[in-house]
Structures are given as structure tokens and as C-alpha cells.
Amino acid sequence: MEKVVLSSRPYIRDFTKLELEKLIESNQFPRYRADQILDWVYQKNVRSFDAIKNLPKELIAFLKEKADLNRLELVSKHESFNHESIKFLTRTQDGLLCESVLIVQRGRPRSQVDFGDKLVLGAARAKGRNTVCVSTQLGCRIRCIFCASGKGKFGRNLTAGEIVEQISLIASEIKERVTNIVFMGMGEPLDNYENVIKALSILRAKWGYGLSGRRITVSTSGIPPKLRQFLKDTEGKVRLSVSLHSSNEETRSFLVPINKKYHLDELIKELDFIHQKLKREITFEYTLIGGINDTREEAEGTARLASRLGAKVNLIPYNPIQEMNLETPSKTKIEEFRKLLELKGVVVTVRQTAGRDINAACGQLRLDRTTGATEDVATSTS
Ligand code: SF4
Missing domain, CATH: 1.10.150.530 (DNA polymerase; domain 1)
Known part of the structure; x- marks a missing residue:
């Protein structure tokens, strides 16, 4: 072809x-x-x-x-059963598939919201947040063990325009402004550095979307040599979220293979510096996987690191993907982990598994270019 x-x-x-x-x-x-x-x-x-x-x-x-104004074409959208997320699958000009997710937080009880398109329009009218989770790459070279985005062949980096167009397309579908952006879709943002920085400048500029950095979160698996530059290029004003997933070098290297190159030790030292300069708090993302990183030792180690950096911790119970036979911890285990962190004074949230039924939850976004399928496509945590 x-x-x-x-x-x-x-x-x-x-x-x-x-x-x-x-x-x-x-x-x-x-x-x-x-x-x-x-x-x-x-x-x-x-x-x-x-x-x-x-x-x-x-x-x-x-x-x-x-000139071109658009380079993404909507292929499909799937809404989660609880109406809290909608996954958008788009096709790029060169025929690759890209995924983005809308997370709707409404200002009225769920029971009052209708199904289908009406939901989106209804949600748009209600006071609340429309957060778009954007992809920055088609595929991911980091290949975290629990994440669908890193499986299969790497496609390519998205351009700055393709990153911001995901927001435009979704805003146009829901007929409402997008209020928050998270760079947590497919790809490692710092592995597509120039385009991500340009996309951030378009999002923040008065002539662009005019969004405050408080409303934008960039999530990274942690590439120490890029972090300081990121701090400089964003003036420390964009929220930074770091995918920790383990406080133990060996376990983290198993879960997030880039840890073999940039050790946790090195990452934390760099974050010490960032913590002093960043105008926002750091957040740790922590995918809880049964029997792997949900132990007391891990909770204590994570609490130590979070306290040192004044970081919040987002716990994400593992969302199953086809290729990996990993376990989602039980509710009791999740609660125990959360309480251990809280006992040490750490602010913790357990992230809802919004979108799991449509493979739009964290770690479930994937690039499926062989079939153009709309079913197996999925967000990550970086
Ligand atoms: S979690 Fe993020 S960094 Fe890891 S493979 Fe998935 S997209 Fe890449």
C-alpha cells in the first residue's frame, strides 16, 4: 500500500x-x-x-x-457507562490513529444527566470541568509494563498542532470550552520535547487558548536531563506529575524500564531541585498492582519520597490490558495503602477508574494501526 x-x-x-x-x-x-x-x-x-x-x-x-486548518479526522467516540469519560479516536493525515479522552466532572447529580449526545450538551451547560487528556505520541518508547500505549510498534511524534487540535476537535464535539488539559494520553511528553513545549505555549498564550498553567498538567515517567529545561521553558507554571509507581529501584525498573537508564535516585535528586523552583506542587502517579507494588514497604517508601518533595500522590488501581496478566488490588488493599500514606501526612487521592469499560482509563490507550479498530484503543499515566 x-x-x-x-x-x-x-x-x-x-x-x-x-x-x-x-x-x-x-x-x-x-x-x-x-x-x-x-x-x-x-x-x-x-x-x-x-x-x-x-x-x-x-x-x-x-x-x-x-494552508491546513485541521489534520485530525474523527473516527469514533465511545462514552463510558457512567458518562464520566468519552474516548475520541481520530485519524491523522498520514493515516495513523490517535486517542484522546474527555473527562467530564459535572456540577449536578449524575442521575439528572441523559444518555448519548444529550449528555455532552447537558454536561456542557452544567457548571463543571471538561478535562481533555491529550496524546503526545502515536505509541510510546518508554514501554511501561502495565500500559497499552507502549505495546507494539512506535508510530511517531505528534506535532504541536496535532496535540492542540485534539482539544479543538473535542470542544467542537461537545459544543463547550475545555477547562483543563492533562498530557496523560499516549506517549511520553518529554520524549517529544520541542512539540510539547510549543503546544504548551499555544495553550497558555493570550493569542492561543489563554489557559492558566494551573489548568495544565504534564505527566512524565521522569527523564532527569529534560526536567530542568522543562521547568525553564514553562517558567515553572505548568503542573508536573511524575509517574513513580514504585519507591524501590528494582521494582521500578521492572515497571518503568527507563528507570534502568535514569535511576530513581537520580530522578529524585532532580525533583529536589524542581521542588524548590516549581510554582506548583509535584504530583506522583502510582499505579497500584496487586502483589507487585502494593506492599507496606512500598507505601512507606512512597510516603518518604512524597514527604521529602511535598508531593501529592494519586493512586491508580491497575486497569487491565490484554497483553499483561497483572492484578488489580482489592479495595481493602487499596485502602490500606492509602491509609499508610495518610498516616505519614501525605495527601492522597485514589483515582476513579473512569472509562475502564471503554478502554479509556489510565494505561489502556493504545495505537492500533493494523485494523483501524475502535475497540482496543486507550490513557496512560505519563
Ligand atoms: S505509562 Fe506513559 S510512559 Fe509508560 S508506556 Fe504508557 S504512555 Fe508511555
């Missing part, structure tokens, strides 16, 4: 304001038109150049002929 490649046409969502101004000016249109385009793209969330109302028809014609 002929290989489809990404078009070389300019992709507006890949552009910073300055880059767009250059494109506009170099084609004999006034620079200020870039502001108008960006306003329609990010604040009004148009998904077609024709929907832009205040541009001259020559500029619209130029954009239509020479």
Missing part, C-alpha cells in the same frame, strides 16, 4: 503568532490579520476557514488553497 505522508502545506495550528504573522505578511496581507485568524481558531474554535467572518475573501481563498 502506498505510504501516506504529512502534507508540506502550512498547518495553522502548528504556528506561533509570530510564525503566522510571517506567513501572512510574506503573502502580501497585513500582519494584523494573523490576530484575527488566531482569535477565530482558538477563542471561537472554528474548524473551517469558511467559518471565519471578518477576513477579506482573498485571504480566505489563500488560506483554503495554501
Whole structure:
């Protein structure tokens, strides 16, 4: 089959304001038109150049002929049984599949919410949060043992535009603004560093989505050489979440293979530095797996690290994936682990397994390019 490649046409969502101004000016249109385009793209969330109302028809014609506004096409969406998450499967221009998840936290009782499309519209009207979990890569090279995203062949990095377009597409589907973004979908954000930093600048810029860094969380498996640079490039204003999963070097190397290269020791030392400078608290993600990292020793070790860094801990009971025969701990075991952390003064949340029934829960997102299947596609914790 002929290989489809990404078009070389300019992709507006890949552009910073300055880059767009250059494109506009170099084609004999006034620079200020870039502001108008960006306003329609990010604040009004148009998904077609024709929907832009205040541009001259020559500029619209130029954009239509020479540039791309969208490069993701919706393939399917699946809503979880409890209506708390919707998984969106999209196809990239070069024919690969990308997954994103909407997590809806409504401001009214669940029993009052309808099914299907009505739910989304209803949820949109209710006061609450619409959090989008975006993917940053198609597949993942970190290959955590419990995560579907790391299984199979690595696809490629997503561009900055493709990362932010996931938000646009979902906002347009739910007809409501997205309030929070988590970089916890497929891929290790710091392994696609330049594109992730550019996507973050589009999300935070006044000319872009204008989101506060408080509303954005980047989750990483922990790549020490990139962490300091990340702190600098985001001015310490974006939330950082680190996938810990074990306080023991050997167990962590088994669960998160990159730990063999960058030892936990080294990661924690780097986080000590980050902790001093970051304007937000660090969060540890901890996937609890029965018989592997749910022991008292692990709870005590995790409490020690969390206390040292003033970190919150998110416990995520393991969400099953086809390839791994791992155990989800019992409710009693989860509670015991949580209490041990709390006894040591650590703030803990047990993350709901929202979306498990549609394979949209943490660790269940995957790249399935062989079939284009909509069933086995899944979020990670990094
Ligand atoms: S948990 Fe994150 S870093 Fe690990 S394989 Fe999954 S996507 Fe990659």
C-alpha cells in the first residue's frame, strides 16, 4: 500500500503568532490579520476557514488553497457507562490513529444527566470541568509494563498542532470550552520535547487558548536531563506529575524500564531541585498492582519520597490490558495503602477508574494501526 505522508502545506495550528504573522505578511496581507485568524481558531474554535467572518475573501481563498486548518479526522467516540469519560479516536493525515479522552466532572447529580449526545450538551451547560487528556505520541518508547500505549510498534511524534487540535476537535464535539488539559494520553511528553513545549505555549498564550498553567498538567515517567529545561521553558507554571509507581529501584525498573537508564535516585535528586523552583506542587502517579507494588514497604517508601518533595500522590488501581496478566488490588488493599500514606501526612487521592469499560482509563490507550479498530484503543499515566 502506498505510504501516506504529512502534507508540506502550512498547518495553522502548528504556528506561533509570530510564525503566522510571517506567513501572512510574506503573502502580501497585513500582519494584523494573523490576530484575527488566531482569535477565530482558538477563542471561537472554528474548524473551517469558511467559518471565519471578518477576513477579506482573498485571504480566505489563500488560506483554503495554501494552508491546513485541521489534520485530525474523527473516527469514533465511545462514552463510558457512567458518562464520566468519552474516548475520541481520530485519524491523522498520514493515516495513523490517535486517542484522546474527555473527562467530564459535572456540577449536578449524575442521575439528572441523559444518555448519548444529550449528555455532552447537558454536561456542557452544567457548571463543571471538561478535562481533555491529550496524546503526545502515536505509541510510546518508554514501554511501561502495565500500559497499552507502549505495546507494539512506535508510530511517531505528534506535532504541536496535532496535540492542540485534539482539544479543538473535542470542544467542537461537545459544543463547550475545555477547562483543563492533562498530557496523560499516549506517549511520553518529554520524549517529544520541542512539540510539547510549543503546544504548551499555544495553550497558555493570550493569542492561543489563554489557559492558566494551573489548568495544565504534564505527566512524565521522569527523564532527569529534560526536567530542568522543562521547568525553564514553562517558567515553572505548568503542573508536573511524575509517574513513580514504585519507591524501590528494582521494582521500578521492572515497571518503568527507563528507570534502568535514569535511576530513581537520580530522578529524585532532580525533583529536589524542581521542588524548590516549581510554582506548583509535584504530583506522583502510582499505579497500584496487586502483589507487585502494593506492599507496606512500598507505601512507606512512597510516603518518604512524597514527604521529602511535598508531593501529592494519586493512586491508580491497575486497569487491565490484554497483553499483561497483572492484578488489580482489592479495595481493602487499596485502602490500606492509602491509609499508610495518610498516616505519614501525605495527601492522597485514589483515582476513579473512569472509562475502564471503554478502554479509556489510565494505561489502556493504545495505537492500533493494523485494523483501524475502535475497540482496543486507550490513557496512560505519563
Ligand atoms: S505509562 Fe506513559 S510512559 Fe509508560 S508506556 Fe504508557 S504512555 Fe508511555
